[in-house]
Amino acid sequence: MGCLCSKQKPVRTSDAEENAKAAEIEKRIAQEATAEKHIQKVLLLGAGESGKSTIFKQIRLLFQTGFDEAELRSYIPVIHANVFQTIKILYDGAKEFAQNETDSLKYVVSLENKETLSRGNLIQVPDCAQYFMKSLRRVSDANYVPTKEDVLYARIRTTGVAEIQFRRASFLFQPRGREQEERGVYKLFDAGGQRNERRKWIHLFEGYDQALFEDETKNRMMETKALFDWVLKQPCFEKTSFMLFLNKFDIFEEKALKVPLSVCEWFKDYQPVSSGKQEVEHAYEFVKKKFEELYFQSSGPERVDRVFKIYRTTALDQKLIKKTIKLVDETLRRRNLLEAGLL
Amino acid sequence: MSVAELKERHEAATAAVDSLRERLRQKRQMLLDNDLVGYSRTQGRAAISFSSTDLVCCRTLQGHTGKVYSLDWSPERNRIVSASQDGRLIVWNALTSQKTHAIKLPCAWVMTCAFSPNGQSVASGGLDSGCSIFNLNFQIDRDGNIPVARFLSGHKGYVSSCQYVPDDETHLVTGSGDQTCILWDVTTGQRLSVFGGEFPSGHTADVLSISINGSNSKMFVSGSCDSTARLWDARIASRAVHTFHGHKGDVNTVKFFPDGQRFGTGSDDGACRLFDVRTGHQLQVYQQQQQQGDNSADSPIVTSIAFSISGRLLFAAYSNGNCYVWDTLVGKVVLNLGAVQNSHEGRISCLGLSADGSALCTGSWDRTLKIWAFGGHRRVM
Numbered sequence: 050m051g052c053l054c055s056k057q058k059p060v061r062t063s064d065a066e067e068n069a070k071a072a073e074i075e076k077r078i079a080q081e082a083t084a085e086k087h088i089q090k091v092l093l094l095g096a097g098e099s100g101k102s103t104i105f106k107q108i109r110l111l112f113q114t115g116f117d118e119a120e121l122r123s124y125i126p127v128i129h130a131n132v133f134q135t136i137k138i139l140y141d142g143a144k145e146f147a148q149n150e151t152d153s154l155k156y157v158v159s160l161e162n163k164e165t166l167s168r169g170n171l172i173q174v175p176d177c178a179q180y181f182m183k184s185l186r187r188v189s190d191a192n193y194v195p196t197k198e199d200v201l202y203a204r205i206r207t208t209g210v211a212e213i214q215f216r217r218a219s220f221l222f223q224p225r226g227r228e229q230e231e232r233g234v235y236k237l238f239d240a241g242g243q244r245n246e247r248r249k250w251i252h253l254f255e256g257y258d259q260a261l262f263e264d265e266t267k268n269r270m271m272e273t274k275a276l277f278d279w280v281l282k283q284p285c286f287e288k289t290s291f292m293l294f295l296n297k298f299d300i301f302e303e304k305a306l307k308v309p310l311s312v313c314e315w316f317k318d319y320q321p322v323s324s325g326k327q328e329v330e331h332a333y334e335f336v337k338k339k340f341e342e343l344y345f346q347s348s349g350p351e352r353v354d355r356v357f358k359i360y361r362t363t364a365l366d367q368k369l370i371k372k373t374i375k376l377v378d379e380t381l382r383r384r385n386l387l388e389a390g391l392l
Numbered sequence: 393m394s395v396a397e398l399k400e401r402h403e404a405a406t407a408a409v410d411s412l413r414e415r416l417r418q419k420r421q422m423l424l425d426n427d428l429v430g431y432s433r434t435q436g437r438a439a440i441s442f443s444s445t446d447l448v449c450c451r452t453l454q455g456h457t458g459k460v461y462s463l464d465w466s467p468e469r470n471r472i473v474s475a476s477q478d479g480r481l482i483v484w485n486a487l488t489s490q491k492t493h494a495i496k497l498p499c500a501w502v503m504t505c506a507f508s509p510n511g512q513s514v515a516s517g518g519l520d521s522g523c524s525i526f527n528l529n530f531q532i533d534r535d536g537n538i539p540v541a542r543f544l545s546g547h548k549g550y551v552s553s554c555q556y557v558p559d560d561e562t563h564l565v566t567g568s569g570d571q572t573c574i575l576w577d578v579t580t581g582q583r584l585s586v587f588g589g590e591f592p593s594g595h596t597a598d599v600l601s602i603s604i605n606g607s608n609s610k611m612f613v614s615g616s617c618d619s620t621a622r623l624w625d626a627r628i629a630s631r632a633v634h635t636f637h638g639h640k641g642d643v644n645t646v647k648f649f650p651d652g653q654r655f656g657t658g659s660d661d662g663a664c665r666l667f668d669v670r671t672g673h674q675l676q677v678y679q680q681q682q683q684q685g686d687n688s689a690d691s692p693i694v695t696s697i698a699f700s701i702s703g704r705l706l707f708a709a710y711s712n713g714n715c716y717v718w719d720t721l722v723g724k725v726v727l728n729l730g731a732v733q734n735s736h737e738g739r740i741s742c743l744g745l746s747a748d749g750s751a752l753c754t755g756s757w758d759r760t761l762k763i764w765a766f767g768g769h770r771r772v773m
Contacts, residue, residue: 071490075455077536078480078494082457210501210519240501240519245549245569246598246617249642250519253477253501255459 088214089381091292092257093239094280095273100296100362101239105213106201107370108237112215116200124195127203128181128188135178177202201365211239235378248279255285260292260377270313274343281347290356290384292377293340295333299363305332315339333361356384417637420673428666428676429723439719440704442726447717447752449734451489451763455482459738460755462504465746466511472753473514474761475505481516483528486751486763495526495538504553508561513541515564517551523566525578544576546583553601558609565612565626567599573614575626585629587614588622593631595622601645607652611669615643621657623669636667638674645696650703658694664708666720678706678718680725696742701749709740715754729754729764736762 093101109115180202181188188199195203214236238257240250277293280286295301306328309321316339322331337359344357358380360373458477465472470486479500483493499520506515517523523544530538549569557563563584564576572588572595588594597617605611611633615621619639622632641660648655649666654675658664663679692710699706699720706718707729713736715729729735738758745752752764 067485067488067490067492070492073536074482074491074494078455078457081496082478210499245571246642249552249569249598249600249617250501250503250550252459253503253519255477 088234088236090236090238090257091260092254093237093260094276095296100294102205102211103201103365104370105211105237105239107367108213108215108374110197110367111371111374113213116197118194121195121197121200124200124203125193127205128195128199131177131204132181132185132188135182139178177204198365213237247276248283251280251283252285255289257289260294270315274315277340278343278347281344288355290381291344291358292380293344293357293359294362294373295336295340295359296362298333298361299366301333302329305329356380413637424673427674428721432721432723437721439722439724439726442717442719444727444732447727447729447764447766449732449762450751450765451486452734453484453489453761453763454759455491455494456480456759456761459757459759460741460761461502462742463744463753463755463761464506464514465744465753466507467509467747469511470746471507471511472761472763473505473507474755475502475516475518476759477501481505481514481526483514484761486746486753489763493528493538494536496535497524498540499524501550503550506554506556506564508556509559510561513561515554515556517554517566519550521545521547521549521551521568521570523551523554523564523576525564542578542581544578544581546574547572549598552599555602555604555612557604558606560609565602565604567602567614569598571595571597571599571616573599573602573612573624575629585626587624587629587632591630593622593635595620597642600642603646603648603655605648605652606650611652613646613648613655615646615657615659617642619643619659621646621655621667634669634672636672636674638665638667638677639663641693644694647697647699649699650701656697656699656706658697658708660693662691662693662710664694664697664706664718666706676720676723678708678720678723680716695740698743698745698752700745707743707745707752709743709754711739713737713739713756715740715743734762736760 093104095101184199187193214234216234237260238254240254281291306324309319316335319332319335321328340359341357348355358377360376362373363369453472453474456474456476456478458479460474460476463472463474465486471492472484472486473481474484475481477500479497479502481493481495481497481502482491483495484490485492495514497516497518499518501519502516503518504516508514512529513525513527515523515525524540525542525544526538527541528538530541532538544564544566547566547568547570549571551566551568553567555565557565562578564578565573566576567573570589572586574583574587575585576582577584588599595614595616595618599614599616601615603613605613610626611623612626613621613623619637619641621636621639621643623634623636625633636657639657639659639661641662643657643659645658646655647657653670654666654668656664656666663677665677666675667673668675692712692714694708695711696709697706704720705726706720707715708718709715710730713730715735716725717727717729718724719726730740736754736756736758738756740754740756742755743752750766753761754764755761
């Protein structure tokens with residue numbers, strides 16, 4: 050038994066409530082927008098396995114708290130999977146090589162026999178193969194805890210969009226001696242895991258700076274050339290700055306001396322001049338020039354305001370990455386000051 | 393069998409399929425003695441007179457800080473949900489143009505949004521390869537955000553399009569960049585059916601858009617980068633009911649005709665087409681003739697389409713900011729919403745008609761949404 054009655058809310062009150070709610074929402078949106086304004090957003094592009102995820106890991110180690118023990122352990126299945134993948138690829142490769150040779154014992158896969166591994170450029174051996182195969186006993190130990198370096202080498206395909214945010218303290222020399230410590234906040238995005246039509250979602254990243262990763266060693270050179278060319282021509286990136294990272298320079302050094310650059314179609318007209326370190330430098334300059342040519346070819350006259358820089362990197366070398374990020378930071382700040390009319 | 397031999401057989405098979413397809417196309421061409429416009433002409437139909445006072449922009453919804461990519465009307469109560477590049481979903485009261493909810497998405501790259509049939513939930517999908525469901529009645533947390541009620545994961549590529557099954561709270565269909573469509577059970581998060589993928593009659597490129605038949609919710613159509621639209625029966629995932637060829641570019645948008653017997657498509661080739669479900673034939677092409685006469689890369693692409701309640705009008709949004717209103721029977725453009733006063737300043741990326749057909753909402757890369765109402769003596773068309 051009981052009686053229930055409710056008072057009809059006067060229309061004006063409910064309107065006022067709606068108004069208040071809407072105003073609250075608008076305030077929040079404005080706040081979030083100003084908070085995000087000073088974050089420098091960079092999109093990483095590049096062929097698979099070109100080193101983008103490694104950069105993410107480096108940033109965690111350099112600018113964030115790094116990996117704790119639980120996270121290090123979480124990489125064990127990944128590293129073991131990498132080893133199994135390598136063994137399978139070597140085994141399949143050995144079978145194929147052995148088919149064409151009479152001495153089939155030559156290619157038997159074992160810890161000592163490096164014959165198959167040395168033909169690594171003909172089968173798709175992942176770059177981490179050498180590193181893990183060298184430490185097989187350590188990695189398979191029951192109490193194995195991966196080191197930071199192990200984690201950097203561990204390879205797992207990125208799915209979805211990975212993002213990482215970090216701040217960098219830096220001093221920027223300002224006119225009139227007003228030196229200030231500025232904390233630059235960067236947010237990096239890696240959407241490389243999507244295996245589909247990039248053109249259907251790339252416009253989501255309009256307004257972001259681009260960092261293009263190129264793996265200098267694989268046959269993906271042509272794929273990257275096409276990607277670079279395509280991205281440069283996109284209308285939504287007319288005002289975007291580009292940073293080209295020629296990555297895996299350490300591997301490039303090794304390979305440049307063994308395999309002539311002219312093997313790649315794009316570098317058909319390459320002529321080696323000397324040998325040793327000089328040769329490597331010369332080869333690198335040649336590749337750099339080719340990319341610069343491509344950049345200017347693909348950029349119309351109205352895009353002269355874009356900043357374009359090429360950096361040589363080895364994603365696994367922490368010191369080098371730290372230095373590179375410092376250089377990138379300076380370039381971007383200079384660009385921002387220029388745009389603001391202060392330089 | 394060696395790799396070389398396999399390759400040869402594959403090539404021979406592909407050539408056989410291509411030649412069969414060509415023969416089919418020619419046979420169809422022979423049977424197609426007329427199109428919709430031709431027939432209407434013989435019936436003496438004239439274009440309806442439509443002037444710029446008949447459809448007026450009565451509201452501009454501002455608040456997004458990035459390009460608007462997608463919008464959806466609620467089935468009743470006149471609310472709109474919109475998704476934008478700034479990583480937010482905003483729910484608007486269409487009558488007062490006030491915001492009732494603003495949801496900051498966990499993954500900022502959203503490409504699609506949809507209202508549930510009872511208007512209590514919204515779904516969104518994008519580059520995170522999944523579909524997030526938000527219950528609008530949930531408590532907002534300290535940052536003013538609504539937590540994700542459910543996350544539908546399982547796609548291997550971006551989610552380009554999602555729609556709830558009409559009058560069914562618990563089922564949702566998504567289209568994805570991994571070339572498949574999936575029917576989900578929202579309450580459990582399970583994939584009930586996967587359309588395409590391993591099965592041979594699925595799309596061979598990214599799925600960009602889906603539309604569920606309003607009269608028979610077991611059927612839906614999907615449009616893809618492989619230039620085709622495919623009709624699916626939700627009960628039979630293993631093969632598409634029919635594949636519709638004709639477009640020469642990505643099919644960006646598909647929409648069922650109000651009576652569910654036909655559907656329209658819009659594509660990168662700048663044309664809209666009307667296809668018949670029962671016969672599988674193309675009924676009509678709606679395309680503006682090129683003024684310049686050359687097929688330059690600047691020819692506008694169709695981004696989104698919608699039909700009026702009677703189907704007499706086809707609204708088509710293009711990448712150059714135009715929004716043509718086509719008279720579907722006569723095949724003529726009767727109004728360009730991109731050229732009237734108060735029109736959008738950028739590309740119109742999405743549009744949709746309200747449930748009762750009295751208003752059209754357009755969303756644009758200029759960060760606003762506009763509501764257009766039928767004015768004058770016309771209420772609904």
